[in-house]
Amino acid sequence: MYVTTALLRRTASNSSNTSTTGKRLLSSLSKKPVSNSASSSISGNFNQTPQRSLSFYSALRSAQRWSHGVDWKSPASLGAQIRIASSTASLFQRNIATMASENAFNRILTSLPKPSGGEFGKFYCLPALNDPRIDKLPYSIRILLESAIRNCDGFQVKKEDVEKIIDWENSSPKQVEIPFKPARVLLQDFTGVPAVVDLACMRDAMNKLGSDSNKINPLVPVDLVIDHSVQVDVAGSENAVKANMELEFQRNKERFAFLKWGSNAFHNMLVVPPGSGIVHQVNLEYLGRVVFNTGGMLYPDSVVGTDSHTTMIDGLGVAGWGVGGIEAEAAMLGQVFILCRTGFSPICNYQRYKSAGVDTIVLAGAEYGSGSSRDWAAKGPMLLGVKAVIAKSFERIHRSNLVGMGIVPLCFKSGEDADTIGLTGHERFTIDLPSNINEIRPGQDVTVQTDTGKSFTCTVRFDTEVELAYFNHGGILPYVIRQLTNQ
Structure with a gap:
């Protein structure tokens, strides 16, 4: 695969660089979506996308079990907490x-x-x-x-x-x-921390926009199980569990403090603290609802989760799917999860192009995104200025993650790729994508031209109108914030 620069006509506001990612998100939100009245071809000039900063609480006062004061040794207490968490989801x-x-x-x-x-x-x-x-x-x-x-x-x-x-x-x-809205979301701490950071960043943006930051909450129940921080340093002794947990808290003090804050700051979020069981154990025995009753509406339990063991919940007759963190975050914010039957180049290149004020296009092969760390495989390129990916095909989750970050996924036509077209990776590209969002249709063809005289056709892999809406707003997070500020 190659990394190549895109031909851009950037405005001064797009080329400015700020150090605070909360400001970047606010900047993205302050820009209106593409006007429905304008119509012209664009040259790699896409909507700006949000970036995020990690702002943690720096101290964890004790190693107590925590999340709304639940005694995690008591299934009855946990069951009561689940009911309480569900009842707080007024929105x-x-x-x-x-x-x-x-x-x-x-x-x-x-x-x-x-x-x-x-x-x-x-x-x-x-x-x-x-x-x-x-x-x-x-x-x-x-x-x-x-x-x-x-x-x-x-x-x-x-x-x-x-x-x-x-x-x-x-x-x-x-x-x-098939669009699907799960009844709840399951996270582990590895993917849960970025999700809570995004929620916190969205609250900051809502405050700066003069709106009510308390509107930012998960819209479906979210269970976050802290189990990916476990290490065994002490074994074969009576105090092994205690010693290992003390080391775990020392190493992860900032992360745990931040998640503890999130468990109290956000409604509809339940955090299972360290030392209380791993995802597949807690998932099966405690967190499955089987049937939801939300405001008098009865519906079956279903879940998407970022842990590989999420599908074990199927053993209880509850439909469960494993997803990436961006898809899970979208589900948390009331967006649909799309079901279907059915490696990156050196960072220095990205940074070099970005520092030069030039956006980047990635040329890739088949099943782009397979085997990658899906969340950061989309978030990382967005932060480094990638605006489009042209591939032979996409791994399903990764394609939707790219859209969620405001990156345009494009597919070569059947039988074509960078080699057959003769692309070297040193070209500049002009993508003939309408600036009027109403003129873009899921699956439509667009013309891509290079500064070396080559021209070829690609298919735009916006597969639904919802994804087009995400792109028009610069990604999922700006889209959700704008919807909330307009309520």
Whole structure:
């Protein structure tokens, strides 16, 4: 793969460089999305994307078990805490209520009565659709169907998406993409710290924009299990556990203090402290809800998680998927997770191009992003000024992560790549991407020209209108903040 510079027409504001990443996010937010009234080709001049800083609390006063005062030795106490955390999600409940009042499938909203009178709540009854295809769907696909129906808003989830799932027998071989909103998110501390940092940075941006920073909270329940900091330095002695935990707290003092702050600062977030069990143990035994009741809306438990053991929850009949940190963060903020059937060049090159005020394009091969550290494989290039990636194909999660960071994913046409076209990696590129966001369509073709006279066609891998909205705002985080400031 090559790293090559993009031909840019940058404004002075785009070329300025600030040291505080909170200011960079605010700067990105202060720029309006691409105007719908302008229409012209652009030359690598894409929306600016947010960057982040790590601002930790520097002291951890004690090694007590912590997260809202829960006694983690008591399953009853943990169960009560889960219920409390769920009940604090007032914004999420209001969103659920709004969806229920506007949903195109309200005709199948059914009450679940209590034997003694009244009702437990309401749920979307799939048999009420009277579609014989539903009886043939695997149970896991019915979970996707219920979620799509419950969240059908005409934008993130459309009636056409519901039909794709119902017609699973025919649509599954076609590699169609299905939008999905999980009921909750599971994080471990390795990916959880950047997610909480982003939430904190978004609160800072909301304050500077004169809006209510308390609007920044996870919109679905988030469980963060601290288990990726474990090391064994002492073994074979009675005090081994205590000695290892003391060393663990010493080494991770800032991280643990920051996560402790986050557990109290954000609603709808539950932090399982160090020494309380690893993800697959806690996930299976404690954190699975099986059925949610949010504001009187009943729906099945489902989860996306950043730990490789997330899918063990399937053993309890709960649908679970493993995802990257950016996708998990998007789900935390109420965005859809796209389901489908179906290495970087030296940092010095990035920095050299960025210091010269020139944005960067990455030329890559097949399955770009496979085997990489997915979160930073997207965040790192964004921070270093990469504006587009042209590849033969993308690893699915990595492609969506790039979009979430405001980076444009482009695919060579079948049978073509950098070698067959004769690209050396030293060219400058002009990408004929409309500046009017309404003129960009998922999967459309665009022309790419080089300063050496070569011209070729690529497919823009914005696969949904939601991804186009993310790009128009410079990424997921600016998009969410703008939505909240407009409420």
